[in-house]
Amino acid sequence: TANAQWGGRFAGGPSAIMQDINASINFDKALWRQDIAGSLAHAAMLAHVGILSADELAAIRAGLAGIGAEIEAGRFTFSEELEDIHMNIEARLSERIGEAGKRLHTARSRNDQVATDFRLWVRDAIDGIDAQARALMHALATRALAHADTVMPGFTHLQTAQPVTFGHHLMAYVEMLARDRGRLADARRRLNECPLGSAALAGTSFPIDRRMTADALGFDRPTANSLDAVSDRDFALEYLAALTILGMHLSRLAEEIVIWCSAPFGFIRLSDAFTSGSSIMPQKRNPDAAELVRAKVGRVAGSLVGLLTVMKGLPLAYAKDSQEDKEPVFDATDATALSLAAMDGMIRDLTPDAGRMRALAGSGFSTATDLADWLVRVLRVPFRTAHHVTGRIVSRAEARGVDIADLTLEEMQAEEPGITADVFSVLTVDASIASRTSEGGTAPVNVRAQATAWLARLEKD
Numbered sequence: 345t346a347n348a349q350w351g352g353r354f355a356g357g358p359s360a361i362m363q364d365i366n367a368s369i370n371f372d373k374a375l376w377r378q379d380i381a382g383s384l385a386h387a388a389m390l391a392h393v394g395i396l397s398a399d400e401l402a403a404i405r406a407g408l409a410g411i412g413a414e415i416e417a418g419r420f421t422f423s424e425e426l427e428d429i430h431m432n433i434e435a436r437l438s439e440r441i442g443e444a445g446k447r448l449h450t451a452r453s454r455n456d457q458v459a460t461d462f463r464l465w466v467r468d469a470i471d472g473i474d475a476q477a478r479a480l481m482h483a484l485a486t487r488a489l490a491h492a493d494t495v496m497p498g499f500t501h502l503q504t505a506q507p508v509t510f511g512h513h514l515m516a517y518v519e520m521l522a523r524d525r526g527r528l529a530d531a532r533r534r535l536n537e538c539p540l541g542s543a544a545l546a547g548t549s550f551p552i553d554r555r556m557t558a559d560a561l562g563f564d565r566p567t568a569n570s571l572d573a574v575s576d577r578d579f580a581l582e583y584l585a586a587l588t589i590l591g592m593h594l595s596r597l598a599e600e601i602v603i604w605c606s607a608p609f610g611f612i613r614l615s616d617a618f619t620s621g622s623s624i625m626p627q628k629r630n631p632d633a634a635e636l637v638r639a640k641v642g643r644v645a646g647s648l649v650g651l652l653t654v655m656k657g658l659p660l661a662y663a664k665d666s667q668e669d670k671e672p673v674f675d676a677t678d679a680t681a682l683s684l685a686a687m688d689g690m691i692r693d694l695t696p697d698a699g700r701m702r703a704l705a706g707s708g709f710s711t712a713t714d715l716a717d718w719l720v721r722v723l724r725v726p727f728r729t730a731h732h733v734t735g736r737i738v739s740r741a742e743a744r745g746v747d748i749a750d751l752t753l754e755e756m757q758a759e760e761p762g763i764t765a766d767v768f769s770v771l772t773v774d775a776s777i778a779s780r781t782s783e784g785g786t787a788p789v790n791v792r793a794q795a796t797a798w799l800a801r802l803e804k805d
């Protein structure tokens with residue numbers, strides 16, 4: 345049978361496969377709250393400008409409230425024949441309230457309707473992800489403050505570089521997450537314009553008040569161009585781009601957790617709550633949650649690339665291709681929310697092995713730079729020369745199988761006669777980290793101040 349919403353033009357109904365490829369109700373039912381909110385705002389505006397009577401508005405309000413209750417209670421029958429959430433709700437409204445329901449779609453198209461619903465959905469999603477990112481920053485800064493003095497090896501090229509503190513390392517991710525939140529806030533600011541009233545593509549001849557609907561839905565203003573408003577999905581792409589970068593950060597931290605809790609490193613231990621065993625190897629405690637966080641960004645990045653590919657080359661204005669915008673956004677949101685929750689759990693859960701980290705922090709000639717810096721500061725040796733002298737001292741230590749601090753003063757003086765016993769005072773890991781007081785450096789005094797400042801800032805937002 346012909347479609348109830350446009351049956352006038354059609355003698356027959358769609359083939360089964362047409363219905364299958366065309367329908368979006370299976371996933372866009374997730375937009376039901378936004379769709380009802382949009383319809384309520386639209387109806388109130390139509391009544392305000394005299395297109396609907398007060399009675400009709402009242403009937404629409406009651407009808408939509410009833411539909412919301414039906415959906416909430418799982419009593420609503422979603423129909424594939426009605427394609428999407430917009431027509432499912434509109435058809436049910438007419439079923440419930442008759443004529444008034446059929447007036448709701450005046451001065452509106454599904455094109456501006458879905459663009460509005462989806463912006464509202466993404467806006468809520470941004471707020472949810474932002475709250476989770478904030479919570480993770482809080483967890484990181486809390487642990488960082490407690491571990492401002494816990495030394496660990498710092499790496500470049502994953503080779504022992506210089507000692508840092510565990511707190512400093514965790515605070516690095518606080519900074520990354522702060523920028524992620526900045527990107528989300530930025531995307532939110534740009535998306536917060538209301539497409540409603542753009543109608544199909546050209547606007548409408550009815551005397552609508554777009555300010556009113558924009559205000560009612562919490563948008564900053566109506567969109568300025570009707571063609572742009574119904575066709576672009578850059579707001580969803582910006583959101584996915586922000587999630588992808590956030591996911592990349594979480595993936596890096598997840599990778600470090602995997603490395604840190606491996607036996608050869610042994611920096612941290614995850615409890616039973618965040619590990620799983622092996623079906624064959626009884627000794628195993630695998631960091632599966634961290635591995636999955638490391639992996640989830642793959643689907644998030646895939647969502648970004650997928651939607652970009654859908655959108656490229658689409659002529660203005662609306663085309664059904666745009667219906668493919670929702671699943672990637674829903675999936676990326678789920679993956680990111682789960683990753684943030686799992687990471688938050690792991691950060692709270694993990695137990696650092698301070699002794700092990702300290703022992704490794706002092707290995708691998710990690711204070712060689714401190715020796716070179718001493719030669720520059722005390723003996724006024726040019727840095728490049730100091731680098732060579734220190735390199736030779738490291739070679740000596742390596743040949744003897746000891747650390748540079750275990751060499752005798754005479755062995756050092758063989759490479760640079762000016763060296764005095766004072767040099768040994770800079771060769772400990774504690775001296776090394778304490779000396780890194782430059783702005784943003786790893787000195788515990790810095791880390792404590794940075795973590796404290798962030799915790800105070802996070803309390804306020």
Ligand code: ARG
Pocket residue numbers: 368372427428429430454455458662664666667
């Ligand atoms: N389900 C559609 C979507 O998600 C709604 C818009 C349909 N518009 C149209 N002209 N067929 O994009």
